[in-house]
Amino acid sequence: MAKDLFANRLKKVVPFDQDGSFFYRKAKKYIENNNYINALNYYRKAIEKDPDNLEYSMDLAEVFSEMGYYHESNLILFYIMQKNPSRTECYFAIGCNFLGLQEFSKARDSLQKYLEADEYGFYAEEAQNLLEVLQSQEFFIENFNEADPVRDETLALATRGKDLLDKGDYRQAVRVLEKAAQRDPGLIFARNNLALAYFCIGKLDKAIEICLDILEEYPNNVHANCNIAFFLNEKGDSEASNKYIERVISIKTEDVDDLYKVAVTLCEMGQHRRVNQLLKKLLQYKPYDTKVLHYMAVSCYNLKMFKSAYKYWDKVEKINPNNTISSYYKHYVRSIMKNEREFTELPYHFQVPYDEIIRRVKTIHDLLKLPSVDLAEKWKNGNALDSLLRWGLDLNDVMIKKAILNVVASFRDEKAEQFLRAFVLRKTEGKEQIREALTLLKEMNAKEPYLAYVDDSIVEVSVNFNSTAGSGRDVIEAIPEMAIERIKSYYLVDCEDDIRDIWESVVTLWEKTGKPRIQKPEGWAAALELYYRIREGLPVSKTELAASWHVTYNTMMNNYNYINKLLAEFWEQMNW
Incomplete structure (x- = not known):
């Protein structure tokens, strides 16, 4: 009888689908306990349930700011401003984010916009104080630093060279960084980046020569010591490489960029225990940096600390649920713990292993050959195709990117529109790819203007098909x-x-x-x-x-x- 009674009760259970406010309250509780990673998860669920509730989006933007993801926070704030221009407090929050990014002129402009829009607003006094600090800084620079337009131009050239290096355009990076280094040999970061660029195009001896020149002048330069240690190791001279590693380890520094450089070098050299200790220190400064967390996970894995590795990859996935790299490694380490595959050391770069890259690229090619009806069905049913295509956009392959953008646009639904809108806000994309995505949004009849990342700024863009020559x-x-x-x-x-x-x-x-x-x-x-x-x-x-x-x-x-x-x-x- 008890069994029948229990069965009858089960039949009466009504599934209860929680609304956005339920997840929002859960997120707030995590925030109270300074658990930002889990708070992110519940804010996203709240927005998914109630996308029109801009309070949820405002709070999510604030969490991203607290975690140091200022650019991601600004993307949300710009979206809110598009939805409701009366939310003037967004200008203040955007200004604070630009301060965090050290983009001071943009911070000043945003804070001024806030005061113009709401002179007696809630944050008016704080905005005024920040503007006074910025103006004091500008006064100091203008009156106590000698103006040097040539050096400013050279610095801009060196920065451009670093951007080209980061984007994988190594030959152009060499050309630009050579000019910067020749104009001003005192820009050591340009010379260090030039050494890396030479290494990337296969000129190892030239890269080593540049490092030696730097170290003759600045023997304790962390980046030069790290670079030459890595280059010599690649050349097969492990004894000389270790000499520079020991030197750089002995240099006492609390500079986050220096610590990061040493950590990445130790990763490349396969010194797992040392890098594990250093990354623990680095995580005190950058607890939410997904690359640092990934490096930590790999070091734990290579030291056969599998549970710890899983924990760090899980954090990466919670911070960025759209990435398929951490989810791949979570599955990978579980299979190791279940003795389903043999242990082999993993490389540290934030990407899946080479054989998995080949498999995924082949899968993308095969999927793009499917009939449009079948492909649209896969797009609508779940997020597997969405996640795979987002991963494909991170490959340094223009043709793959173009194919992905065009096939996503062909679906012509809200999900496809959001995919393309997110793409045009990626800082790492070239102008041609951004223009391609904007054109596809226009062809989809997506509402204008579009927010896009152009010339190092987030701007509103409208696409005009009437002009054959364009702008x-x-x-x-x-x-x-x-x-x-x-x-x-x-x-x-x-x-x-x-x-x-x-x-x-x-x-x-x-x-x-x-x-x-x-x-x-x-x-x-x-x-x-x-x-x-x-x-x-x-x-x-x-x-x-x-x-x-x-x-x-x-x-x-x-x-x-x-x-x-x-x-x-x-x-x-x-x-x-």
Whole structure:
């Protein structure tokens, strides 16, 4: 009878689907206990249940700020402002995030916008105090630091070189960093990055030579010691490599960037126990950094501390649930603990193993060949395809990215729209890929304006299909690509980096001298091709070249002379 009674009770159980407020309260409790990682999980669930509740989004943005994810916080705040422009407190929060990112001019602009929109608002006094601090800093820089525009330009060049290095454009990084290092040898970070760039293009001896030059002047430079230790290890000279490792370990530093560099070097050298100890220290400064947590997980795994490894990969997954790397390694370490596979050491880079990369890329290719109906069905049923395609976007392969963006756009649903909107806000993407995604959003009839990350800023963008030439910026950016396409059709030469570099120098100088009116882009592309051919000693008939571009000889030569004179004057000023 008891069994029948229990069965009857089960039949009467009504499934209870919790609303957003339930998860929101749970998130608040975790925040009270300073458990930001679990709070993230419940804020996301609250927003999933009630996406129109902007209070939930505001709190999520605040949590990201507390965790040091200032850019991610700003993305949410910009989204809130688009939904409800009256939420002026977002300007204040955005300004604080820019302070955290050390982007002080953007912080000042945001704080001023807040005071203009709500002069007596809740954060008005705090905003005014922050502005006074920023103005004091600017006053100090303007009045007590000697203005040095040449050094500022060189610093910007070195920063651009670092960005190119991070994006995997190693040859262009070498070109840019060489210029920066030659102009100002005192920019040690540029020379260290140049050494890395040389290593990445296979010039190991040149990379070592640069490190030795730095260490002759600055023997305790952490980055140079780390670089040369790694380079010598790659060359097979472990004895010399260990000498530099011991030196860098002996250097007492609390600088977070230095600690991170030493940790990454020890990871590359496979010194698991040492790196484990160092990462514990680094996590005191960066407890929510997903790469540091991943390195910690790998070090634990390689030391056969499998439960600890699982714990750290679980943290990575909770912070960034869209990544499929930590979920792969969680499954991997579970299989090791169950004796389902043999233990082998894992590399530290934040990516799945090479054989898994090959398997996933093949899966993506096979999926993209499916009939559109079958593919749309997989898209709608669960998040497996979504997660795989997001992983594919992190590969340094333009063709794969383009294919993924186009196939996602073909689904034409809310999920696809959010996928593309998230893509155009990625800081690491090139302009062409951002433009491609914006065009796809427009073709999907997604509501404008779109928020996009352009020229190191988050801006509102509207796409205009009516103009065949596009915006002035689009025309300027198209000119080098036109020249590259033509030259590569005639000569099998690696010209892309050189031509883009020449054109970027011209465009940068226009910011000071004023941009001429561009009526016919082909005339400038022809002039750019002519400049490159002459510089590289390639054969050229000027009359035939102009005719092939369907421009007059005078147009091409006027533009060529303009480019030549502009660059010649610039290098003369730089004493080159």
